[in-house]
Amino acid sequence: MAFKCATDVFKLENGVGIPCIGFGTWQSPDDVAERAVCEAIEAGYRHIDTAAIYRNEKSVGRGIRASGVKRGDLFVTSKVWNSARGYRTTLEAFEKTLEDLQLDYLDLYLIHWPASPSRFPDWREVNLATWQALTELYKAGRIRAIGVSNFRPQHLEPxxxxxxxxxxxxxEYHPGYLQQDVVDYSRAHGLVVEAWSPLGCGRVLNDPRLETLARRLGVTTAQLALRFCLETGTLPLPKSVSAQRIRANLDVFGFEMPGDVVAAIRALPEFGFSGQDPDKVTF
Known part of the structure; x- marks a missing residue:
């Protein structure tokens, strides 16, 4: 796909545009998230991704304000955590997130993980009750778009x-773990697919096969992995707290990825998976 800069967008079914690369804040400690978010926005990111369970929403909000960029020029995502599943508890969780971020609205709010059949006999009802809360917030104009995270086809269907x-x-989407069945099903039903851990939390970056491909293109393995996401129509959310890597991760628009390189990455056997299976996680 022809993304040429960080402010190019994926278009959602409702017409809302999401900047094509986002800055992830998972595992960013509260005491450094503010600086990292501010540096990311200064570097050119306009899409910030956080979640209640990251326990850094207050710092993320401070980083957004410290950046000096107008709220309307930023796209901010958060997520409702598993312990808040359900209608009323989701509404309460949303208010807490807005309070912590010190924002008037969210651009995107997600159900972080599905209630799955392996743990919840009434999993459909639990997910639908949570979804009802998101729907009401969306219809009230307090969220510009709503979605899910870590949902497989059986979770999405209801x-x-x-x-x-x-x-x-x-x-989760990165070289070595593409979840193509989930991607295909999601896209067939009009969903934009975002990639958390697009660098495999670093697990894939020293892979010699990726290193060889990156050297051929004159880029880093991280840049290769992020450009691969964009080339395959998936929105990457890289995370870093290093100013140098924050900028390097955004420098993925100055090269093209030949079709044989994309094919070679697609053909890699599975590796680098986090182990967080939505049907087996215990949290």
């Missing part, structure tokens, strides 16, 4: 019959 369908599915 929500696709809802009044408002999910617009985004954020999943």
């Amino acid at each position: 929500l696709l019959a809802a009044e408002v369908k999910p617009m985004v599915n954020q999943i």
Whole structure:
């Protein structure tokens, strides 16, 4: 896909545009998240991704304000955590997130993980009740778009019959772990797919096969992995607290990825998976 800068967008089903690369804040400690977010925005990111369970929303909010960039020029995502699943508890969690971020609205709000059949006999009802809360917030104009994270086809299916369908599915996606069945199903139903851990939390960056491909293109393995996401129509959310790497991760628009390189990455056997299977996680 022809993304040429960080402010190019993926278009959602409702017409909202999401900047094509986001700055992730998972595992960014509260005491450094403010600086990292501010540096990311200064570097050119306009899309910030956080979540209640990251326990850094207050710092993320301070970083947004310290950047001096107008709120309307930023796209901010957060997520409702598992302990808040359900209708009323999701509404309460949303208010807490806005308070912590010190924002008047969110651009995107996601169900962080599905209630799955392996743990919840009434998993459909739990997910639908959570979704009802997101839908009401969306219809009230307090969220510009709503979606899910870590949902597989069986988790998504009940929500696709809802009044408002999910617009985004954020999943683990990186070289060595593509979840193509989830990607294909999501896209077939109009969802934009976002990639959390697009660098495999660093697990894939020293892979000799990726290093060889990166050397051929004159880029780093991180840049290769992030450009691969964009070339395959998936929105990457790289995270770093290093100013140098924050900028390097955004420098993925000055080279093209030949079709044989994309094919070689697609053909890699599975590796680098976090082990966080939505049907088996215990949190």
